[in-house]
Amino acid sequence: MEKIHFATQLWIGDDALSELQTMQGKKIFIVTDPFIAESGLTAQITDQLTGSEYFIFSDIVPDPPVEKVIAGIQAMSSFGADTIIAIGGGSAIDAAKAMKYFGKRTMDLAIEQFIAIPTTSGTGSEVTNFAVITMADTATKYPLVTDEIQPDIAVLDTNLVMSVPPKVTADTGMDVLTHVIEAYVSTNANGVADAFCEKVVKLVFDNLESAYKDGSNREARANMHLASCMAGMAFNLASLGLNHGIAHAAGARLHVPHGRMNTILLPSVIEFNANVNQGVLQENAVAKRYMALANCIGTTTTNPRIGVQNLIRAIKQLRQRLNMPATLSEFGLAKADVLAQKTEIATAALADACTETNPRTPSIHEIETLLEEIS
Ligand code: NAD
Numbered sequence: 001m002e003k004i005h006f007a008t009q010l011w012i013g014d015d016a017l018s019e020l021q022t023m024q025g026k027k028i029f030i031v032t033d034p035f036i037a038e039s040g041l042t043a044q045i046t047d048q049l050t051g052s053e054y055f056i057f058s059d060i061v062p063d064p065p066v067e068k069v070i071a072g073i074q075a076m077s078s079f080g081a082d083t084i085i086a087i088g089g090g091s092a093i094d095a096a097k098a099m100k101y102f103g104k105r106t107m108d109l110a111i112e113q114f115i116a117i118p119t120t121s122g123t124g125s126e127v128t129n130f131a132v133i134t135m136a137d138t139a140t141k142y143p144l145v146t147d148e149i150q151p152d153i154a155v156l157d158t159n160l161v162m163s164v165p166p167k168v169t170a171d172t173g174m175d176v177l178t179h180v181i182e183a184y185v186s187t188n189a190n191g192v193a194d195a196f197c198e199k200v201v202k203l204v205f206d207n208l209e210s211a212y213k214d215g216s217n218r219e220a221r222a223n224m225h226l227a228s229c230m231a232g233m234a235f236n237l238a239s240l241g242l243n244h245g246i247a248h249a250a251g252a253r254l255h256v257p258h259g260r261m262n263t264i265l266l267p268s269v270i271e272f273n274a275n276v277n278q279g280v281l282q283e284n285a286v287a288k289r290y291m292a293l294a295n296c297i298g299t300t301t302t303n304p305r306i307g308v309q310n311l312i313r314a315i316k317q318l319r320q321r322l323n324m325p326a327t328l329s330e331f332g333l334a335k336a337d338v339l340a341q342k343t344e345i346a347t348a349a350l351a352d353a354c355t356e357t358n359p360r361t362p363s364i365h366e367i368e369t370l371l372e373e374i375s
Contacts, residue, residue, distance in 0.1 A: 004192055004237065006273050007147065008116075008127045010229070012156045017048050019155075020085075020115075024051035029081035031072060031096035035059040036088045040336035041160055045087055055079040060088065063134045063141065063251065063258070072099040077107045085115045086151075087160075089172070090123030090258070094131035097149035101131075104148075114161055115181035119160045120209075121224040122172025122259055124232015126154035126180060133349040134252055141248040143353045150236075156229055158222040170322040171259030173208040173224055176200065177315070178247075178262040183238040185273060185289045186357040196234035198296045203227035204313065205297045209321050242362055243269040245355030246370065249348035253341055256331060263324050264331065267312045268373050273360045274308040281305055286359045328375050338375040342368045 011019055032042055037058035046054060057075050059068055076084075076099060086096035093116045103109035116126035125131065129150040132141050160298060164172070179316075180197040183189065203223050210220035245270070247261040256264070274287040281287065284304055291307020299310040316326070325331040328338050346367035349355060355362070 007150045020048035026052040026083045028054040028083045029076045030056045032087045060092045060095045065134045065136045067099040073103040083113045087117045089120035090125045093125040097131035115153045117155045120172045122175040123226040127232040127234045139251040139253045169212045174263040175259035176228045176231045177204045179235045180242040183235040185359045186238045188239045193234040193238035196230045200227045200231045233313035239357040240354040245352035246349040249345045276305045312372045335375045
């Protein structure tokens with residue numbers, strides 16, 4: 001039996017923020033990054049908090065390190081917070097999740113309500129029980145997975161993503177695509193998550209390029225924001241795979257933005273998972289799943305090998321139209337530097353929680369080969 005429970009309430013729409021006015025007499029700890037705090041986006045939220053006290057902690061940096069989490073817990077304790085509002089991309093939301101989780105354990109902080117307000121359309125963190133925290137000293141990204149960090153409320157307001165610059169739009173949008181492709185072939189895949197994946201893959205191919213080329217395209221932005229949230233719901237149910245396992249391990253060491261690292265890896269990981277030259281093709285369940293996703297974006301084939309090729313081709317073409325690098329060298333890293341770390345990265349990727357649900361179990365040597373391919 002499967003039990004499916006969506007614990008996060010969604011508030012969606014241009015007027016969704018005004019619902020925050022119903023919060024009265026709360027002590028609200030706001031977690032965000034310096035850009036969001038200074039850009040006026042945070043003010044759009046604090047303007048609504050007329051009946052409550054709030055404190056803004058705006059020190060979050062991309063790929064939030066554990067030190068920021070510790071500093072946040074101390075500030076949260078001094079303020080006496082009973083509510084957290086995280087405003088920002090995945091970095092701010094994930095840091096707030098870790099503050100809630102470790103704040104309870106280290107300082108007995110009891111948070112009654114956790115609200116996540118995404119300002120990027122990428123991680124889906126506003127609806128997941130998943131957070132990624134970086135340990136700078138060991139250069140590792142640590143996925144924290146527990147229902148305790150699932151936001152109570154996620155607020156989706158397209159106005160908050162209109163200012164996302166093109167490069168971040170591309171990176172985060174391709175992160176959305178990676179989430180659904182991995183969830184669809186995960187060993188935990190299920191019919192409910194499948195429905196989100198099939199819808200999201202189409203939304204991404206129909207809207208990401210438009211949002212990238214014209215950031216003022218409201219419809220494309222709104223569709224990508226919804227796609228990001230639905231992708232989060234999908235992988236919260238079905239989990240992810242090797243692509244994210246390697247992206248966590250490599251991203252922490254090589255300092256490549258998360259979505260761009262996923263995108264560089266995606267064609268090679270699909271090819272590895274599909275493994276179309278082994279066994280009887282018509283019995284290759286993973287290749288057939290990739291074929292089904294490719295058919296969601298307009299191709300029609302019943303041949304799994306062609307389906308896999310169609311999906312990989314479509315991803316490569318989209319990546320090119322978004323002016324994204326195809327290799328780590330194109331991103332600007334020296335091949336020798338990447339290869340010098342390949343065993344360390346492969347070992348960490350194998351131990352990453354996301355890799356556990358990959359449809360094909362990789363060896364360290366196979367992950368090293370993938371890293372050689374993308375370097
Ligand atoms: P991010 O939060 O690091 O933000 C990237 C940049 O965009 C920052 O400089 C930020 O200031 C800027 N930005 C954010 N909103 C903006 C806006 N509206 N206008 C202009 N600039 C804006 O990026 P992200 O991709 O959203 O999050 C990445 C992090 O999330 C990584 O640490 C990754 O590992 C993690 N992650 C988490 C999950 C999850 O389920 N929790 C899933 C995938 C990735």
